Amino acid sequence: MEILQQVGVAQRVTETGLPWCYGNSIYRGQRVFRMENARADDDRFFPMINLQQQYLEEYLVDAVQATR
Numbered sequence: 863m864e865i866l867q868q869v870g871v872a873q874r875v876t877e878t879g880l881p882w883c884y885g886n887s888i889y890r891g892q893r894v895f896r897m898e899n900a901r902a903d904d905d906r907f908f909p910m911i912n913l914q915q916q917y918l919e920e921y922l923v924d925a926v927q928a929t930r
Contacts, residue, residue: 863907870928871921872907878917881908 866872887895899909 863911869922870925871918874921875911875913875918876907879911879913881911883909885910 863872863875866875883901884896884898886893886897901909
């Protein structure tokens with residue numbers, strides 16, 4: 863997110879994406895894996911943001927076109 867912030871798209875990503883700190887993998891109704899990333903109160907961003915790739919690409923293209 864720090865890199866996306868430098869090119870001016872971090873705000874759009876955080877507004878559109880789904881922030882999360884943990885995720886589960888389920889197989890046949892049973893949790894088989896859990897991933898968890900700690901988040902401190904003073905962190906600027908969540909450890910992970912779920913955003914479909916086409917949105918990130920669109921935001922990056924818009925940022926490039928805005929610099930022309």
